[in-house]
Every structure is written in C-alpha cells, then in structure tokens.
Amino acid sequence: MPVSRLVVKIGTTSLTTADGEFRAGIAQALVQGIGAVRRIGVEVVVVVSGAIALGVRRLAVARPAETTRLQAMSAVGQIELLGQLALLFHANEMEVGQILLAPQDFGDRRQYLHARATLQELLRLDVVPVINENDAVANEEIRFGDNDRLAALVAHLVHADLLLLLTDLPGVYDADPHRVSGARLLERLEVDEFERVQALGSISGRGSGGMSSKLAAASIAARSGVDCLIASAETASVIEHAVQGRPHPSTHIPALGVRESARRLWIAYATDPEGRLVVDDGARRALRSGTASLLAVGVREVLGRFMAGASVEIVAADGEILARGLCRLDSSAILGSRAIAVHRDDLALLNAAEVDDHAEPLR
Numbered sequence: 001m002p003v004s005r006l007v008v009k010i011g012t013t014s015l016t017t018a019d020g021e022f023r024a025g026i027a028q029a030l031v032q033g034i035g036a037v038r039r040i041g042v043e044v045v046v047v048v049s050g051a052i053a054l055g056v057r058r059l060a061v062a063r064p065a066e067t068t069r070l071q072a073m074s075a076v077g078q079i080e081l082l083g084q085l086a087l088l089f090h091a092n093e094m095e096v097g098q099i100l101l102a103p104q105d106f107g108d109r110r111q112y113l114h115a116r117a118t119l120q121e122l123l124r125l126d127v128v129p130v131i132n133e134n135d136a137v138a139n140e141e142i143r144f145g146d147n148d149r150l151a152a153l154v155a156h157l158v159h160a161d162l163l164l165l166l167t168d169l170p171g172v173y174d175a176d177p178h179r180v181s182g183a184r185l186l187e188r189l190e191v192d193e194f195e196r197v198q199a200l201g202s203i204s205g206r207g208s209g210g211m212s213s214k215l216a217a218a219s220i221a222a223r224s225g226v227d228c229l230i231a232s233a234e235t236a237s238v239i240e241h242a243v244q245g246r247p248h249p250s251t252h253i254p255a256l257g258v259r260e261s262a263r264r265l266w267i268a269y270a271t272d273p274e275g276r277l278v279v280d281d282g283a284r285r286a287l288r289s290g291t292a293s294l295l296a297v298g299v300r301e302v303l304g305r306f307m308a309g310a311s312v313e314i315v316a317a318d319g320e321i322l323a324r325g326l327c328r329l330d331s332s333a334i335l336g337s338r339a340i341a342v343h344r345d346d347l348a349l350l351n352a353a354e355v356d357d358h359a360e361p362l363r
C-alpha cells in the first residue's frame with residue numbers, strides 16, 4: 001500500500017552521542033530524507049527523543065536516577081533538541097511546530113481530540129509536527145517511560161499508514177546483539193510471534209525503551225491498523241526507502257486488520273499496572289467474550305494496594321494474563337462488593353488476536 005502519512009520516531013541513541021552531544025550529521029541526513037518524501041506528497045509527523053541526554057550534558061551532571069531531576073534535565077535539553085532540529089528543518093525549507101504530549105492525553109477523550117485537531121491543523125499548514133513526551137509534567141506513575149509507545153499512539157491519532165522506528169540497530173533480533181553474539185535479525189515478525197524474541201531494555205544508558213518498548217509500540221501500531229518498520233537511523237536513505245517499500249535491513253511488523261480505540265491501546269500498553277485482580281473461570285469466559293465488564297464478584301484475589309482509577313492487570317487463577325483495565329474501586333473495596341470492578345469501556349484484552357467489539361473499521 002502506498003504511504004501517504006508517515007510517523008517517524010528517532011531515538012536518543014540516534015540523535016545523541018554517548019557523551020550526550022547532538023549528532024548533527026545523522027539529524028541532517030534524516031531531515032533531508034523527510035524533505036525528500038514530503039516532495040513526493042507524503043505527510044510526515046516526527047517523534048524525537050534525546051532531551052534528557054542533551055540536558056544532562058548541558059548541565060554537566062551525571063545522569064540522575066530520580067524522576068524529578070530527570071524531568072528537569074528534559075526541560076533543559078528539550079530546548080537544545082528542538083533548537084538544533086529547527087535549524088536543520090529551516091535550512092531544508094521546512095517549518096516545524098513542537099507538540100509535547102503526556103500519556104494521559106490518550107486516555108482523556110477531550111485532550112485526545114484537542115491534540116488531534118492541532119496536529120491536523122499543522123499538517124494542513126504544511127508544517128512538520130515534532131513531538132516529544134511532555135516529560136516535565138508527566139505523572140510519575142503513568143509515564144510512558146519511552147517515546148516508542150508515544151509514537152505508536154500518535155500514528156493512531158493521525159491515521160498514519162506507516163510507523164517507522166529508527167534506532168541504533170538495523171531491526172529486531174532474536175536476542176539483543178549487544179549482549180548475545182550470533183543474534184539473528186528478523187526481517188518480518190507478526191505480533192503473535194513476539195515470544196520468539198528475547199527483547200530487553202536498553203543498556204546504552206541513554207535511550208530508555210530498548211527493544212521491548214519497540215515491540216509494545218509495534219503492537220499498538222498493528223492494533224491501530226498501521227504497519228511498523230524498525231530500522232537503523234544510519235541506513236542510507238532510510239526514510240525514502242521506508243515509504244517506497246522497505247529499507248534493507250529492517251524488521252517489518254505488519255498491521256492487523258483492525259483499528260482499536262486509542263484509549264484501549266493506551267490502557268493495554270502505556271499504563272503501569274499498580275495491582276492484579278485474580279479472577280474466576282466465569283469471569284475469564286465473560287472477559288474473553290469481549291463484551292462484558294468485570295464484576296467484583298468474579299474477583300477471587302486482589303494483589304497490591306491501589307486507589308480507584310488505577311491500572312490493574314487481570315489474570316486467571318492459572319496465571320494467564322487476560323487483560324488490563326482501570327479499576328473503579330479501591331483495592332480494599334473489591335472483595336465482597338457486587339459493583340463493577342472494571343467497566344468494559346476501561347478494559348483492554350491483551351491477546352492481539354482478540355475480537356474487539358469496539359474496533360472501528362479501517363478508513
């Protein structure tokens with residue numbers, strides 16, 4: 001299928017050196033690639049990472065572990081990141097507009113519609129939207145923690161045809177090549193084959209997601225009806241090749257023929273569960289039907305302490321993970337209650353092959 005709208009995500013490891021310097025050469029090549037595909041009519045939305053790494057370098061401190069300090073680093077580095085990128089875009093005769101999104105924006109319908117309207121307006125004005133996570137104000141508990149998922153949710157938001165995740169390796173391997181010698185690149189991977197991959201977090205100390213967050217992003221994309229390619233930012237003409245077919249080497253994760261709601265994908269892949277509900281067989285069957293809410297009477301055990309509104313994992317007694325959802329009750333109020341624990345609107349089944357009655361048809 002020809003690509004008319006592309007979301008390209010460029011990771012920290014591509015845009016910064018190990019010392020936290022901005023990699024102007026790579027950035028310049030990618031901006032030129034974006035210019036080239038725009039000239040053949042492809043609309044492009046860019047998601048970038050690297051604010052924290054640049055901020056750490058600017059303030060000449062060690063990379064902090066503490067969230068508030070990381071957020072402060074991001075506030076400093078974001079200015080440099082967008083400043084450097086804006087210079088490159090302007091030099092290549094493109095206008096850019098910055099959007100900082102928080103994860104909650106995908107859980108709140110009004111915020112979601114606001115973000116979508118602004119993005120659409122930027123595209124109408126022929127401006128390239130450049131997005132990063134709004135680290136400085138993101139809620140610690142439910143941060144994305146990485147921009148891969150953010151990019152995938154943005155791909156859903158703008159009805160992209162393709163999500164291109166650019167990183168430091170040519171794609172997904174069966175194991176992390178930085179840790180396992182002889183790891184093999186997987187050229188094509190279906191969402192239900194992810195167990196073939198030993199995907200681990202980043203060890204670069206700069207990027208935060210690693211390959212596991214890229215696979216989560218690919219799942220979101222697939223369930224949004226969007227194809228996903230994972231490739232190296234250093235592959236020559238990678239953006240041009242991605243819209244014309246595919247770059248070699250790369251990993252292609254094909255779209256599923258559904259478009260689930262963004263809110264559901266946010267619940268499934270971008271919230272951090274604060275507890276677990278172990279449910280009985282009747283509740284498991286009801287959940288599997290895809291149309292039922294989880295009633296508190298079907299919950300056998302509650303693990304963890306959380307307040308109403310928290311994200312929870314829903315598991316069967318044999319340990320099978322069934323779903324994620326936002327629980328309407330405090331953890332202490334579930335057992336013995338006859339109320340709805342997780343409403344079907346706040347529930348996301350975790351099996352990609354599920355039938356989703358809320359799925360919107362593809363456009």
Ligand SMILES: Nc1ncnc2c1ncn2[C@@H]1O[C@H](COP(=O)(O)OP(=O)(O)O)[C@@H](O)[C@H]1O
Nearest residue numbers: 011012013167173175176200202207209210211
């Ligand atoms: N199965 C895998 N295949 C490829 N890379 C993997 C795998 N598992 C873990 N990784 C790690 O993911 C890293 C890329 O993620 P990350 O450092 O977060 O980059 P980015 O900044 O581009 O998001 C790779 O450098 C690699 O060490």
Ligand SMILES: N[C@@H](CCC(=O)OP(=O)(O)O)C(=O)O
Nearest residue numbers: 012050051052146147208209
């Ligand atoms: N918002 C953060 C993103 C960190 C992050 O997700 O990094 P990466 O794994 O490289 O996409 C930043 O700009 O530093």
